[in-house]
Amino acid sequence: MPELPEVETIKRSLIPKILGKIIHGVVVYLPKVVKNMTVEEFTRRVAGKKIISLERRGKYLLIGLSSKETLTVHLRMTGKLLVLSKGCLKDKHTHAVFDLGDVELHYNDVRQFGGFSFAMPEVGPEPLEEDFTIDYLRTKLKASKKNLKAFLLDQKIIAGIGNIYADEILFEAGLSPKRLAATLKDYEGEKLFKAIRKVLTLGIEHRGTSIRDYVDSENRQGGFQHFLKVYGKEGFTCVRCGNLIIRERHAGRSTHYCPNCQK
Template sequence: MPELPEVESVRTGLEKLIKGLKIKQVTVLWDRIIAEPSDIRLFKEKIKNQRIESIGRRGKFLLFFLTDYVMISHLRMEGKYRIESNDVPISKHTHVIFELEDGRELRYLDVRKFGRISLIPRDTELAHASIAKLGPEPVRETLVLETFKNQLLKRKKTIKATLLDQTVIAGIGNIYADEILFEAKIHPARMANTLIERELITLYEAILLVMGKAVKAGGTTIRTYQNAFGETGSYQSFLNVYGKKGQSCPRCGTTIEKTKVAQRGTHYCPNCQSESQLIR
């Protein structure tokens, strides 16, 4: 699933490619991709002749700011956008086609068809159900240390589950949760409310470090992720534990293990992230 760094890479690419262009019309080939409005004819009517003024992001959501509306797009597992000439054959995984005024097309592709698109009036996006409850972005300007510490100390669940909770911090998914916890030397099954002051600060800095590096690297390509230019991310070259089961820990040499925490496959070093933490 694309996480914050991947979605940010898609956003920046789309801004360079289609910002300022008008959408002449839209073709919907799989109705269920459109969450709002439920009437597909109304979706097509509203978006016709809307200009793409800018493209933003909140957590894992793309926000297309149009003349009168905001189009909220959640890529889910394998959604992606492509800019194609209108003479390029349409693939079987293409579900929505936005015809642009310069003759190109913005195509939404999704192998699993899990992605969703909502079209809502401008200036209502922050109150939308998908956005309203999101926590702060994982950057120093919005993720306030004291608030972060207080949030974690209230959580009676594992730190892995807490990092995946989008109401605590927006945009962190399974890959980066594992990498952050490795960086902070915290066992993923540790209860969040048992972390001490020093560990909370270390974790806070690990979040900023890992997410910042991942954004700069254009995200992580594990399977099919590509940005708007068709480029893959490069952060997979920097992964320390995710997907490394059976390999040596880059820090201490211990064999990396995989378990299940928060119902997700979880990679960790049993030495650097000692299970002795769990009895605290």
């Protein structure tokens, strides 16, 4: 968390607030949120630069600067980017503050796993873009030795899917997370392809899933948590068949599914 729909929502909420702003300065309160460089170098590379673009690549937010460099933000588990009024009180979990003139951009991260770098992420195609095709997915499925849960979580295969959406996608497709990816028949690969696009699109439409920490740049929660069918539903009845949803550990992650609908 945040996954593709959450980062896309954050990006969209940031664009009208910070695009075109000058970064007058930045104060870093926790040096480890700056990756692969010193705080001094980081400050030098961003201070005085104009924000000319905001894009998303998988789970990463890409901030294009007038220096022709791209600042990469990875929110990891609990990272937040909040646009706040100038001179407001700093939260105890705020680890960097960007002075944008009339407003401030605060980076807040309870778990302290996320941060900033100038390295571009190496990830697979965007699942909602044209280069993610059914033929691409079938080729990757047939070449994989992973189970489906691990396959969906592999960012080098598909960008942006995390634990929540992987569980929801597999339920939508009627596929077991334990199933080996290479065993899928063509029609099952097509079901998976459609489920990926449907679930992620719905996640974006509902502005992401707020279960614990996720909010957008205006501190607003998403709404997709109200539409989850299996994730976090251990012990609840399946909306399709009435059997109980179970939770097991697959690909090193808690995995929720219906053993009847996802045989």
